[in-house]
Amino acid sequence: MKKFLIFTFLVFGIFFLNADYSNSYCDYGPGDSFKEAVDGCYKSSQLVQPQGENLSVDKGFGQRILVWKDRLAFYFGIAAVFGIVFSGIIFAVSTGNEEVISKAKLGFKWSIIGFVAIITASTLVTFVVKFIYTI
Known part of the structure; x- marks a missing residue:
């Protein structure tokens, strides 16, 4: 059961959780240099906003x-x-086998936990993030 749950979490992590949110939009034309492309990419980032010589993190973070x-809670909730x-299902098809029934009860208990x-x-994460950004 543990191997199956670990496999399920890995499949969800690899295929359904994408890292698009940390990327920024880069506008690169055929006549632009690499420096101009990277500068444009950095300036369009929504995570870090340049302000003069300093960098500040906006509320988008x-x-x-x-x-x-929300994504992690959704996928882990599906797994639970x-x-x-x-x-x-294991409990229903156990046919009175006490060992299988105890494994089904244990799996049910840990799924609820x-x-x-x-x-x-x-x-807690929602509370902490909202508390930090209201200070």
């Missing part, structure tokens, strides 16, 4: 954290629900 939090359903942990962590 907090929004990006919240978006990632899948674990609950999988445990129920994981689901509660996802909700708690999501709430």
Whole structure:
């Protein structure tokens, strides 16, 4: 069961979580030099905004954290629900075998604990990010 859940998390992580949010838009024309392309790429970044000689992080960074939090909570929530359903199926087809029933109950228990942990962590991350950006 552990190997299957780890495999499921890796598949979701590789195929469904993309890192588009940290990239910036670069406008590069055929007559531009590499320096102009990189400068344009840096200036269009939504994560770091240049202000004179200094750099400051705008509120978009907090929004990006919240978006990632929502994505992770969504996919881990799907995995937790899948674990609950999988445990129920194992319990239903156990045909009275006590060892299989105990494994199904254990899987169900840990799926519920994981689901509660996802909700708690999501709430805490939202609270901390919103608290930091309201100071």
